[in-house]
Amino acid sequence: MRIGDEYDIVVIGAGPAGSTAAKFAADKASVLVVxxxxxxxxPKRCGEGVxxxxxxxxxxxxxxxxxxxxxYGSVVYAPNGKELKVRQENIMGYVxxxxxxxxxxxxxxxxNGATVVAESHASLWKEDGKLVGVKVKHQGEKLYVRSKxxxxxxxxxxxxxxxxxxxxxxxxxxxxxxxxxxxxxxxxDEMDLLHVFVGQELAPRGYVWVFPKDDDRAxxxxxxxxxxxxxxxxxxxxxxxKRPGLMQGSILEVNVGSVPVGGFMEDFVKDNFMVVGDAxxxxxxxxxxGIYEVMLGGKLAGDIAGKAIEENNMDLxxxxxxxxxxxxxxxxxxxxxxxxxxxxxxxxxxxxxxDIWSGEDLFELTRGNYxxxxxxxxxxxxxxxxxxxxxxx
Amino acid sequence: MMKIENCYECxxxxxxxxxxxxxxxxxxxxxxxxxxxxGICELMCPVGxxxxxxxxxxxxx
Ligand SMILES: Cc1cc2nc3c(=O)[nH]c(=O)nc-3n(C[C@H](O)[C@H](O)[C@H](O)COP(=O)(O)OP(=O)(O)OC[C@H]3O[C@@H](n4cnc5c(N)ncnc54)[C@H](O)[C@@H]3O)c2cc1C
Ligand code: SF4
Ligand code: SF4
Numbered sequence: 001m002r003i004g005d006e007y008d009i010v011v012i013g014a015g016p017a018g019s020t021a022a023k024f025a026a027d028k029a030s031v032l033v034v035x036x037x038x039x040x041x042x043p044k045r046c047g048e049g050v051x052x053x054x055x056x057x058x059x060x061x062x063x064x065x066x067x068x069x070x071x072y073g074s075v076v077y078a079p080n081g082k083e084l085k086v087r088q089e090n091i092m093g094y095v096x097x098x099x100x101x102x103x104x105x106x107x108x109x110x111x112n113g114a115t116v117v118a119e120s121h122a123s124l125w126k127e128d129g130k131l132v133g134v135k136v137k138h139q140g141e142k143l144y145v146r147s148k149x150x151x152x153x154x155x156x157x158x159x160x161x162x163x164x165x166x167x168x169x170x171x172x173x174x175x176x177x178x179x180x181x182x183x184x185x186x187x188x189d190e191m192d193l194l195h196v197f198v199g200q201e202l203a204p205r206g207y208v209w210v211f212p213k214d215d216d217r218a219x220x221x222x223x224x225x226x227x228x229x230x231x232x233x234x235x236x237x238x239x240x241x242k243r244p245g246l247m248q249g250s251i252l253e254v255n256v257g258s259v260p261v262g263g264f265m266e267d268f269v270k271d272n273f274m275v276v277g278d279a280x281x282x283x284x285x286x287x288x289x290g291i292y293e294v295m296l297g298g299k300l301a302g303d304i305a306g307k308a309i310e311e312n313n314m315d316l317x318x319x320x321x322x323x324x325x326x327x328x329x330x331x332x333x334x335x336x337x338x339x340x341x342x343x344x345x346x347x348x349x350x351x352x353x354x355d356i357w358s359g360e361d362l363f364e365l366t367r368g369n370y371x372x373x374x375x376x377x378x379x380x381x382x383x384x385x386x387x388x389x390x391x392x393x
Numbered sequence: 394m395m396k397i398e399n400c401y402e403c404x405x406x407x408x409x410x411x412x413x414x415x416x417x418x419x420x421x422x423x424x425x426x427x428x429x430x431x432g433i434c435e436l437m438c439p440v441g442x443x444x445x446x447x448x449x450x451x452x453x454x
Contacts, residue, residue, distance in 0.1 A: 043401075045403060121418060155404065156408050157404035157407045157408050159407065159413070162413065168408075169409065169410075169411055170409045172433055172436050172437050175405070175408065175409065175437065177405060177436075177439045178439055179439045179440060226436065227433075228436070229436065231438065231439060231440055232439035232440070233440045233441065234441075255401075256401035256403040256405075256439045256440055257403045257404075257439070258403060258405035260408070
């Protein structure tokens, strides 16, 4: 495999955002995708829970090579132990094998005409202040690749955009600090549901997840607010130590990561440069799920970038922010409002809400449908006031 | 330059560093010339690998 000297578009990062952008851009343009990791998809930084819509909307096959467990619903545990459960007849989503899934997405981009190269660390190549391509360090070799456009899909670090003068510095309060163990030999019930434990004492401004992979195997992880003094590891280890069914398990894999949950950025585009995915903070701010969101962000970016090349009109990509806003952004802004409400609650207030809300209500909240759910708060003076402000704002 | 030992290279510290003092290329390195000792990266690290005090000590040496 040789990296060529020139492409219409170079995509930096072969995560779900980059591979999806590349796949759709390749309909109309020559596309190179580079990723610094030696293996695409690895290390995984993911709970691996994905909703069914991701498969339906992006035409992804239900391929047993990356489908691990069928998921029929979820249980959210309030601080006092109260369970808010949703169980459906139909499959609501899957726990996937993320490493194989990411590789599949890269494969899909290649089969659509893109070139993907792992072990390729990229930085921007500028001439007279203008972006003219990327510099790539590939297996010890330094290469210069010219391109008409660069799409940064470099994940949460988002340093490429910073090189382009777009400030993507993450504020710790707007990020979740995460750690996850893939555990085996555990004793845990209802291994066809996603399990979520909330509470400020348990996981400040975050939650613990148990996402099943077999009857005795699961991803057990935590995300907490990024400016908390004690570490995510401290909280996760404490959670596990209190639960003999988990404590007896073995650890097959340790993953560490962070999730930008503060809402997507405003400046996705500068001249012939775009930012997508985690790098552009396109993620659900309530539960930190990103795979669906970043693939959608990637698809829109790939489409418009391909069109800009085809019509030889770079100004087209300026429409990206507007497109994103109407397709997904508006909804995610509503979800962010919900999170801004939820994060202010203390454990007593969460327990109160667990009495008046159902599992279905929580599901609606993660989609930003809050008006009818918040109207159920009628007795609690402080929460009522907060909910009123939210509905009216 | 200070290398962070046992690091998972998750990039959390890189994302939050206001002065871009931290880089990951094969390993995670803090450029102590650029670092303003704000301690944000220390809070962000999910496993508590960064100890800004140890940078301060090095500085004195
Ligand atoms: C602990 C944890 C659990 C999560 N659980 C879930 C979940 O259960 N469900 C869900 O939907 N989402 C989950 N997420 C979020 C999800 O993983 C992300 O939203 C998603 O991976 C973002 O995709 P991306 O393509 O934008 O970035 P990434 O997947 O991070 O990909 C970015 C790629 O860019 C590459 N790169 C970076 N810099 C360079 C460079 N200079 N040169 C070349 N390559 C570069 C990296 O190697 C990487 O492969 C979780 C996140 C974390 C941290
Ligand atoms: S302490 Fe130094 S390295 Fe850490 S975030 Fe602040 S400036 Fe960056
Ligand atoms: S946040 Fe911690 S684990 Fe992640 S890259 Fe920085 S030092 Fe390493």
